[in-house]
Amino acid sequence: MALQGGSTIQQKLPFVTLSRILLVALALALVGPWLTPRHGYGLSVHFLLRQDLWVAVLLFLAWSRIAAEPTVNAGQRLLPRWTESRYFLAAIVPLTLIGTCWAGRYVLYLDFDLSRDEQMANFDAFIFSHGRLFWAIPAFWRPFTDALNQTFILPLGHHEAWVSTYLPVNAAIRALFGMIADPALLNPVLAGTAFVALWRLSLRLMPHAPNARAVTLILFICSSQMLITAMTSYAMTAHLAFNLIWLLLFLKDRSLTHAAAMAIGFLATGLHQPLFHPLFVAPFLFLLVGQRRWRLLALYCGAYVAITLFWLLWPIWVASHASTYVAVQGNEATSYTDRLAIVLSKLDISSAYLMILNLVRFAAWQHVLLIPLAVTNVLVSWRSDPLTRALAVAFFLPIVAMSILLAYQGHGWGYRYVHGVLGNACLLAGLGWMHFENSGVLLRKTLALTTAMTGLLVMPFQAWAVHRHVKAYADVDRLIGSSQADIAVIDETAAPFAQDLVQNKPDLSNHPIRISYNAVRTGDISRLCARGTTMLLVGKASFTPVRNYFRQNKEDRASDRPSSQQLECFKGGSNAASSHSLGEPNRR
Numbered sequence: 358m359a360l361q362g363g364s365t366i367q368q369k370l371p372f373v374t375l376s377r378i379l380l381v382a383l384a385l386a387l388v389g390p391w392l393t394p395r396h397g398y399g400l401s402v403h404f405l406l407r408q409d410l411w412v413a414v415l416l417f418l419a420w421s422r423i424a425a426e427p428t429v430n431a432g433q434r435l436l437p438r439w440t441e442s443r444y445f446l447a448a449i450v451p452l453t454l455i456g457t458c459w460a461g462r463y464v465l466y467l468d469f470d471l472s473r474d475e476q477m478a479n480f481d482a483f484i485f486s487h488g489r490l491f492w493a494i495p496a497f498w499r500p501f502t503d504a505l506n507q508t509f510i511l512p513l514g515h516h517e518a519w520v521s522t523y524l525p526v527n528a529a530i531r532a533l534f535g536m537i538a539d540p541a542l543l544n545p546v547l548a549g550t551a552f553v554a555l556w557r558l559s560l561r562l563m564p565h566a567p568n569a570r571a572v573t574l575i576l577f578i579c580s581s582q583m584l585i586t587a588m589t590s591y592a593m594t595a596h597l598a599f600n601l602i603w604l605l606l607f608l609k610d611r612s613l614t615h616a617a618a619m620a621i622g623f624l625a626t627g628l629h630q631p632l633f634h635p636l637f638v639a640p641f642l643f644l645l646v647g648q649r650r651w652r653l654l655a656l657y658c659g660a661y662v663a664i665t666l667f668w669l670l671w672p673i674w675v676a677s678h679a680s681t682y683v684a685v686q687g688n689e690a691t692s693y694t695d696r697l698a699i700v701l702s703k704l705d706i707s708s709a710y711l712m713i714l715n716l717v718r719f720a721a722w723q724h725v726l727l728i729p730l731a732v733t734n735v736l737v738s739w740r741s742d743p744l745t746r747a748l749a750v751a752f753f754l755p756i757v758a759m760s761i762l763l764a765y766q767g768h769g770w771g772y773r774y775v776h777g778v779l780g781n782a783c784l785l786a787g788l789g790w791m792h793f794e795n796s797g798v799l800l801r802k803t804l805a806l807t808t809a810m811t812g813l814l815v816m817p818f819q820a821w822a823v824h825r826h827v828k829a830y831a832d833v834d835r836l837i838g839s840s841q842a843d844i845a846v847i848d849e850t851a852a853p854f855a856q857d858l859v860q861n862k863p864d865l866s867n868h869p870i871r872i873s874y875n876a877v878r879t880g881d882i883s884r885l886c887a888r889g890t891t892m893l894l895v896g897k898a899s900f901t902p903v904r905n906y907f908r909q910n911k912e913d914r915a916s917d918r919p920s921s922q923q924l925e926c927f928k929g930g931s932n933a934a935s936s937h938s939l940g941e942p943n944r945r
Contacts, residue, residue: 379416398711409717435568452549461585470590475591477509482529482531482535483863504873509522544589548597568794575724579723580724622638623667647743711765731785756774829906833858837869838869849875849876852907
């Protein structure tokens with residue numbers, strides 16, 4: 358049904374326009390692989406076709422049909438008054454959210470770290486929990502470091518030690534939290550903390566609009582991206598919580614709260630990458646320019662220059678912390694400037710296509726009304742409300758930055774590089790609802806129907822899709838872990854992202870130790886065989902769950918193991934290692 362009415366806000370309602378933009382984006386997303394020169398976005402296209410496409414079609418249909426409702430009893434509350442109580446919003450809802458995400462970590466996500474980013478968070482947490490900045494690699498294993506998987510590993514010396522390339526705060530928090538509770542509970546607790554901070558911000562920004570506050574929180578709770586990311590080990594939930602806490606402290610506008618905001622800023626910048634939190638903060642500091650509060654602005658700028666420099670120098674300091682572990686001089690990048698130069702050298706038109714996929718994915722993983730309500734507020738209040746401008750710019754800056762630096766997000770539920778500013782979108786949408794009500798435009802039935810659609814159709818489907826994706830890898834991981842072999846030799850070409858199962862603890866205490874067949878040399882294998890170890894060969898047949906998930910089961914499966922010509926020690930003999938292959942008879 359087309360929107361009708363003559364009020365200013367009705368003329369600015371963006372539903373139909375957004376539906377057309379979404380349709381164009383979907384068309385570009387579907388034809389993009391034939392228009393762009395590079396094909397490094399297979400996973401993003403897979404997610405579009407297997408998880409996001411039908412949800413995006415639902416969004417298109419919903420946005421193109423939404424209409425304003427008659428103005429009846431504009432003061433009527435959306436929810437009962439008791440839902441506004443502190444007890445309900447500061448205790449019952451956050452605890453329910455925490456419990457749901459904690460249970461989801463085990464039931465839905467199978468207590469498994471799917472991506473290398475998630476693995477590195479717990480890799481570093483293990484190191485920090487033992488009071489170390491890095492972990493020395495045993496001398497025997499140093500020649501095998503490439504095979505042990507050096508993805509996102511900071512080069513220390515000639516690979517005498519290792520720690521991840523990520524900044525340490527997220528992992529340090531996990532290490533500290535793990536000393537008193539289940540580490541899997543950390544991100545759910547951070548999600549509950551983000552909810553409380555968002556509630557307090559909605560009270561500050563919409564003090565006389567209980568319905569708008571309720572909508573803000575409903576949109577947050579109904580974000581599949583927020584819920585499922587809280588079940589992972591990603592640093593993004595910490596970014597979300599810290600950013601909302603920072604904004605609450607900043608808007609309280611007292612000397613102590615500004616000092617606390619700077620302290621939070623130090624931690625938030627060092628969570629895992631130094632870019633995201635300063636991008637969030639910058640637009641709000643421009644509010645001080647408009648207010649001519651030069652002294653406070655100078656304090657914030659000085660603090661963030663120092664904070665950013667500290668964290669930019671962190672990897673170099675760690676790499677040179679001890680005389681026996683000096684930074685590698687070679688092709689591997691230790692400093693952020695070196696890494697930035699490498700990233701910028703790979704920029705091409707594919708980045709624009711990937712960002713379209715990312716934004717379609719973001720839209721598909723939110724409540725149906727989040728984007729239309731947020732856009733409504735931006736259209737209505739952009740010129741008149743500096744805070745709306747700051748919230749909107751802070752949301753879009755990561756999109757612009759990542760379009761240039763790293764458009765490909767890899768694994769992610771929704772678009773994780775805007776996860777830290779998801780609270781901005783919810784606040785903008787709540788303010789958009791407030792504008793609707795103030796103008797006599799009501800969407801109560803629409804809210805009820807779209808919330809039911811989101812909660813009963815979209816979110817269960819996305820939970821099932823995530824579980825199915827994670828389970829394929831978790832099944833292989835558990836088969837490897839249950840093996841009696843000493844070493845698991847994993848063929849990275851056997852299945853998509855097979856290399857992510859080459860994961861080891863920093864002290865290599867895991868059993869079996871996992872190495873990449875594709876990164877070892879013949880001489881290295883001979884050295885391993887000379888130890889009389891038992892080897893597990895993990896090839897195509899072993900990756901059947903993953904290959905079936907990606908519909909690769911019809912491809913050639915002739916070889917489930919590295920060739921015997923390359924691994925001569927598998928042929929037998931008194932000093933040869935025994936070999937096994939998952940799910941197949943022992944073959945020599």
